[in-house]
Amino acid sequence: MKQSQTLIPTLREIPTDADIKSHQLLLRAGFIRQTASGVYSFLPLGKRVLRKVEEIVREEMDNAGANEMLMPALQPSELWMETGRWNTFGPELMRLHDRHNREFALGATHEEVITSLIRDEVKSYKKLPLMLYQIQTKFRDEKRPRFGLLRGREFIMKDAYSFHDSYESLDTGYKKMYQAYTKIFKRCGLNFRAVIADSGAMGGKDTHEFMVLSEVGEDTIAYSDTSDYAANIEMAPVVSTYTKENEPLKELEKIATPNQKTMQEVADYLNHSLSKGLKALMFKVDEQLVLVVTRGDHEVNDIKLKNLYDASVVELATEEETRTVIGAGFGSLGPIGVNEEIEVVADHAVEFVANVSCGANDNGYHYVNVNPERDFKISKYADLRFIQEGDSSPDGNGTILFAKGIEVGHVFKLGDFYADKMGAKYLDDNGKAKTMVMGSYGIGVSRTLAAIVEQYHDENGITWPSDVAPFQVHLLAINSKKEEQRLLADDIYQTLKSAGIEVLYDDRKERAGVKFTDSDLIGIPYRITVGKRAEEGYVEFKTRVGGEQSDLHQSDILEKVNKLLGK
Numbered sequence: 001m002k003q004s005q006t007l008i009p010t011l012r013e014i015p016t017d018a019d020i021k022s023h024q025l026l027l028r029a030g031f032i033r034q035t036a037s038g039v040y041s042f043l044p045l046g047k048r049v050l051r052k053v054e055e056i057v058r059e060e061m062d063n064a065g066a067n068e069m070l071m072p073a074l075q076p077s078e079l080w081m082e083t084g085r086w087n088t089f090g091p092e093l094m095r096l097h098d099r100h101n102r103e104f105a106l107g108a109t110h111e112e113v114i115t116s117l118i119r120d121e122v123k124s125y126k127k128l129p130l131m132l133y134q135i136q137t138k139f140r141d142e143k144r145p146r147f148g149l150l151r152g153r154e155f156i157m158k159d160a161y162s163f164h165d166s167y168e169s170l171d172t173g174y175k176k177m178y179q180a181y182t183k184i185f186k187r188c189g190l191n192f193r194a195v196i197a198d199s200g201a202m203g204g205k206d207t208h209e210f211m212v213l214s215e216v217g218e219d220t221i222a223y224s225d226t227s228d229y230a231a232n233i234e235m236a237p238v239v240s241t242y243t244k245e246n247e248p249l250k251e252l253e254k255i256a257t258p259n260q261k262t263m264q265e266v267a268d269y270l271n272h273s274l275s276k277g278l279k280a281l282m283f284k285v286d287e288q289l290v291l292v293v294t295r296g297d298h299e300v301n302d303i304k305l306k307n308l309y310d311a312s313v314v315e316l317a318t319e320e321e322t323r324t325v326i327g328a329g330f331g332s333l334g335p336i337g338v339n340e341e342i343e344v345v346a347d348h349a350v351e352f353v354a355n356v357s358c359g360a361n362d363n364g365y366h367y368v369n370v371n372p373e374r375d376f377k378i379s380k381y382a383d384l385r386f387i388q389e390g391d392s393s394p395d396g397n398g399t400i401l402f403a404k405g406i407e408v409g410h411v412f413k414l415g416d417f418y419a420d421k422m423g424a425k426y427l428d429d430n431g432k433a434k435t436m437v438m439g440s441y442g443i444g445v446s447r448t449l450a451a452i453v454e455q456y457h458d459e460n461g462i463t464w465p466s467d468v469a470p471f472q473v474h475l476l477a478i479n480s481k482k483e484e485q486r487l488l489a490d491d492i493y494q495t496l497k498s499a500g501i502e503v504l505y506d507d508r509k510e511r512a513g514v515k516f517t518d519s520d521l522i523g524i525p526y527r528i529t530v531g532k533r534a535e536e537g538y539v540e541f542k543t544r545v546g547g548e549q550s551d552l553h554q555s556d557i558l559e560k561v562n563k564l565l566g567k
């Protein structure tokens with residue numbers, strides 16, 4: 001491709017509304033442009049990288065036995081009504097009416113569409129297992145699109161769906177996908193972890209997220225410093241390594257603690273550490289009021305609370321709802337003297353405390369020397385807190401550390417949730433109708449592109465790994481007014497192209513400085529500069545990363561490039 005004939009609008013300045021490196025650099029290097037909030041155009045360089053990432057995904061999906069297809073973005077609302085998801089998803093699901101006033105969703109994901117297709121077309125166990133995938137534009141009306149391609153409202157996803165006649169078969173398919181994902185993200189050059197995740201609003205149970213380690217990631221990963229254990233912080237279980245504090249039980253006492261609201265204020269006022277206080281929060285678990293008690297230095301994990309009750313909605317109760325049933329506000333809640341209609345649950349750590357403080361359920365008062373079982377009853381102890389750095393790793397190896405991650409992939413064992421709701425059945429080998437079992441597997445393709453830039457850039461611009469770079473060689477003719485330079489550059493361009501090397505040829509009538517700055521921004525792995533020594537047939541060869549530079553005779557270029565590209 002010749003730069004004088006394409007569209008690569010590079011920018012010198014950092015765009016003001018771009019907060020992270022990948023967003024800044026993809027704009028400055030002319031790979032993308034914003035069309036609306038969270039909606040982007042991929043310019044030629046961006047499209048070439050997108051295609052490289054998609055090709056890697058296709059190869060590994062095909063190797064894993066999946067078959068590519070393409071489903072529509074326009075999805076009839078009736079399908080989403082069959083699973084009940086038309087109503088459970090709010091404004092994030094983009095909806096529209098057609099000319100006959102029929103309702104449609106713009107596809108945010110395709111479980112309903114694919115399941116309705118399979119229930120009509122697959123009737124026998126002989127056709128299972130079946131693994132289908134597509135690479136397609138998805139729409140999700142994010143409340144706060146940000147960080148460029150990392151959280152858009154229209155984005156490219158590879159979504160795959162597998163259909164099985166048993167959970168054993170699903171396990172096999174899931175493992176194949178898990179391994180394919182590992183290959184894909186390795187080939188993209190990414191430093192990632194597969195983390196145990198929570199299935200969230202989906203059916204099924206087992207699920208893993210593939211997280212690219214990055215400071216700008218929105219998810220927090222809890223990982224072991226000595227093993228490969230890694231889990232999404234929402235899911236990471238806390239192993240109960242507590243020991244009963246063996247101090248003698250002191251006399252329970254109620255103390256005035258005027259205007260002391262937060263745990264820290266109370267701990268300071270009563271002159272004890274956070275871990276010698278109890279925190280109580282009132283939650284609405286599917287409309288049922290539950291008081292959740294944790295140690296003062298721990299945080300309630302609402303996902304674990306939701307999973308404990310297998311609830312669909314878990315949220316904090318309002319101060320009014322709390323005051324109505326407890327008679328006190330948020331800063332004074334505790335497990336002592338709570339009326340029966342409210343269930344009181346606690347994190348495992350609470351069982352092992354002694355002589356701690358807690359709210360007296362009376363504004364402005366706390367109890368001290370509080371002891372479980374003597375002073376309050378807990379209906380259920382459970383793992384209800386977020387894991388913390390320094391906790392022991394749930395696999396028994398090492399200690400937990402935190403890292404930020406960008407979710408680029410997510411694999412789910414869906415179970416029979418969708419097949420059951422939509423009647424996707426097959427006849428087993430006894431002719432008996434059975435409900436299918438499913439898996440679903442997503443990769444954020446456009447998000448992966450941005451994640452690569454987050455991990456591959458320096459102060460001058462993007463440094464693409466060669467397997468996903470938009471081109472393999474950047475050829476610069478410094479002064480195309482000079483006949484000998486233009487002729488040599490044209491010659492090299494043709495030689496490389498006919499050898500199947502992907503070359504971006506900067507043949508523009510621009511100053512040298514502009515060409516070098518743009519070349520560093522765009523980040524193609526190898527650069528050939530035709531300049532002053534063109535008459536002798538010499539060019540300058542430079543690698544983008546490491547900046548290794550050498551003069552090379554025209555006759556040695558092809559061999560050097562082929563060797564570097566491992567051809």
Ligand code: 9G3
Binds near residue numbers: 092111141410
């Ligand atoms: C929606 C909207 C947003 C959503 C969903 C539905 C996430 C939704 C979960 C999945 C699960 C898997 C197949 C590919 C891999 C991920 N956000 N999810 O179902 F209507 Cl607005 O998408 N689907």
